[in-house]
Amino acid sequence: MNPLLVNPGEEFARIEQDGRRAIEAATTLEELEAVRVQYLGRKGRLTLLLRQLGQLSEAVRPAAGREGNRVKDLLSRLLEERARALEAEHAGAAVAAAVEDRTLPGRARWRGGLHPCTQVTDEICEIFRTLGFVRGRSPEAETVWYNFTALNTSLDHPAADAQATFYLQADAVLRTHTTPMQIHVMQSSPPPIRVVVPGVVYRRDPWDASHAPAFEQVDGLAVDEGISFVDLKAAIAYFVRELFGRETKTRFRPSFFPFTEPSAEVEVSCTVCGGGGCSTCKGTGWMEIMGCGMVHPAVFEAVGYDAERYTGYAFGMGITRIALVRYGIPDIRLLYEGDMRFLEQFA
């Protein structure tokens, strides 16, 4: 017995599926006509199957017949629709072919882009990720304790000048650096710690070409047993080569931050002049890019870490400043104007 007649429903479904695909795939009226013949012609797949229905038993023949006719109607309708579509296309193609001018502009789409500071931030965080640093977040409004005291900075100390700090209330400030993240991270997790936290920081500087009352920084922290000044130098030197290029030189010089000791300022050979001296590096051939140091034991004491057992290093740098230098942007205010013509340059 012909196997087709064991399950006619399945065979009709297969024909419907194949037919639909073939109709879709046809790109010319000629091809489409070939499809019609293949399915609905005198020797078409569907026509042949419908003819065989007579062999079925009385019980299943009516249902199978209805299904067969439905598929036939469907394919006929799809063939007609496709034919109309191809005719329309053909007409269009004819016009275009008549013009034959492929130098006419194509249809463009708007180009989007991340803010230059976001691009720099992402790049910095990705470099530190290869050194095992995850990316964290920290509040922008802080108590005086988090922003200063826990970081070994007394309010009487010249380093914590109230003139430069935005206060919300007597005990609440807008963070003046991203460094308070050290306290939050160490309070929420025991060592080992490896984290970078970028974010907005606030200083009471009026707007001018190189100052904004809010700008971006990133701070990093690594804490474990046995971390040393050599580990700090290695991490920073690696970072500098990745961010500024293999040939960039790094040097450390003594500096002072209340929350690190030993502290260092990191200078890199000027990326603008390559070390020969220019206006960006004030003729010195070197640019200051970040501060860093070994975590001060007083900071560990503030969060209840064992300052004898654990050591660590910390670093912080101005993302905004790096963006200005990297892209040669002469005025920091351009970053905050939302000017489309400016932002498009970084898209």
Next chain:
Amino acid sequence: MNVSYRWLKDLAPTLSGTPHDLAARITQLAVPVDEVVDLAWGLEDVVVARVTRVRPHPNADRLVLCEVQTGDGVAQVVTGAPNVVEGAFYPFVAVGGALPGGVAIQRVNLRGVWSDGMLCSERELGLGRDATGIMRLSGGFEVGAPLVKALGLDDHRLVVDVTANRPDLLGHWGVARELAPGGVRGLRLAPFPGHVSARYDRVTEGAQAMAGGVAVRIEDRDGCPRYAALVLRGVRVGPSPEWLASRLRAVGARPINNVVDATNYVLFELNQPLHAFDLAKLRGPAIVVRRARPGERIRTLDGVDRELNPEVLVIADAERPVAVAGVIGGAETEVSEATTDVLIECAYFEPKRIRRGSRSLGVETDASYRFQRGIDPEGLPAALQRVADLILSVAGGVVQVPAADAYPNRWTPRVVRLRPERVSLVLGVEIGRDEIAAELEPLGMDVRGSGGPLEVTVPPWRPDMAREVDLIEEVARRWGYDRFPDELRPFRLGRTQDDRVVRAVSVIRRAMVQAGFLEARSVPFVAAGVGEIPLANPLAEDEAYLRRWLLPGLVDRVEHNFARLVRDVRLVEVGTVFVESGGPLPREEVHVAAVWTGRREPSHWMGEKEWDVWDLKGRLEAIAPHVVGPSAFVRPLQPGSEAERALPFQAGSFAVVTQDGGWMGGGGQVRPDAIDAPRWAGPVWGFEMRLAEFGAPARRYAPLPSFPAVERDLALLVPLDCPAAAVGDAIRGSAPETLESLSLFDVYTGPNIRADSRSLAWRLRFRAGDRTLTDAEVDAAMKVIIRTLEEKLDVTVRGA
């Protein structure tokens, strides 16, 4: 801190290297040098000249004719300077020479008289700020000598940026100590030209002492642990000799008179602020160091009348304050040309007390800057001796013994334990005991101990050396930061993970960028009424609050672009907003907002389209799941709701809500009264949503369909007041599980449709996972759906 190269070499004769060499060494070793200034720069053509005769100009009242001996003969020079004196010496540039910066001097005719050269002011020579007259040189000179030589200007100024932890570097002595090959042992105080040594006995006493008949009493021993004083009688106040004036000029200070200049000289040399009182004006005469009393006033040297308060430490005589201790002297006891007897103050004040005084009066001086950071309490006798010698050398006079040294609060040496193994652990390299001692001893530290920890006695000029780690830093920087290797060593990963919000923000930013948006940044300061959280000390009135929403800032950015004739704007911002929390700190929320206006695509010859409301809704529906969570949905905003006031949208805007109905933000067309838009601008669309923390949706594979689908179209006549969403909900609610998808493909009102209705055409696709659906099944399902629609919504099937 300005450092004179020659001064350094005087103090440390074994010091070698050019000014730039020394600048590089200071930077590598201790603190950065910002700049090296060649003080002789541009002065090659300037010589000392003598004006021998001054006559009025025949044609001009304000000009005079000077006969000038230049060394090359006699020149006639016309000048407008008011202070020319016959017989005095002045800097002179002859015709053909140049001023610093290259301005060439030519023979000029001034109102009918020829002028052959130029007599110069301080400012013209870059030696000071005084431009009011030409620069009169005090002392005797050889006419025609180069000015650089005559004034000792062959010097360089090193501008040193001293960090807050290194007060010891605020004087030349301290800088020399840091640099000299033998450290503290390599230094000496050079004698002055015409050096006279002051001889007096000094007895250190408690809170009271006598200085040449003046009773000195310390009432506030915490604020003033030590107060030394010396009385000098018969001094002749006048201009300083040129060598002293030029030393001060070399460090950027302005010469005033020989007595004041002497105190300033010692300040810059030994980092010991000093003050000279006119003894005749001190009542008593007495010196009392005490807190100011409420209501007391003083007129300070800068001519300002100041009200004092008990936070402020003062120096008083028997009756009234005569100086703000450690900050600024009083005008009434100031040394003047008439002064003959002076009392020199040489004190150690408590840093915190001086900081409070300086802050509460709003005055910062060279003295207060140093006292706040902490000077050397043991260095007072040497400084007093030095200034006494200097005054006797340049102003004459005699010491009236005894010298006072009231020292009620003695400094005790601090001993800090230093474990060599800790040095190696923190620094990561092995540094031996002997090496450690060799690095520390030149700094004046006394290092002892054989085996076990080292006992390091810290010198009095290093208040920053309080604990072991401070000494470790000294070892590291003296050993040389450059010598540490920078090889990467193995490390352990941390215990914390990436922050979830950071990840979500990154996804959102990228989605918006894909959609053609440019990311903007703004600072979060807004005017009152726009924000909830006020700043206690804002920079400006219209930036006195923290933003509550991002959108108003973005609308401003659109205006900025409109003002530059940019019509197509698409900006997105992700940032923190600040919400009143009831506590001391505001609650911080991360918001995502966007604005856009103009064309949907860049202009094209086939035609272009403007953004419309369905772009807005589609964008909201696309982005909300990333911001608010997978269950977020977008619905028309109920008029009159609270949310309507939060964002500046016109009627017909949308709300973004969570599954349980929580409002998370919205989108719409910015109200025309909320933006200054030119007439050519299109509608401005925007949204803002609060970022919610939610877990990433778990994705699971669903088997691809293996049975065919059945589609049915359903054209419905729907009353105008019945929303499409209600029809869709009713269809879904009454359909069997086999309804795979439902889409609205046509909305139509027109002549064929009743005026109170519209036509909504839906396509329904049914499919079963385990069998081929039959027509009968689908027909039955359609019947149920249609009946439900007719009964519940008064909807009828078109053409039925």
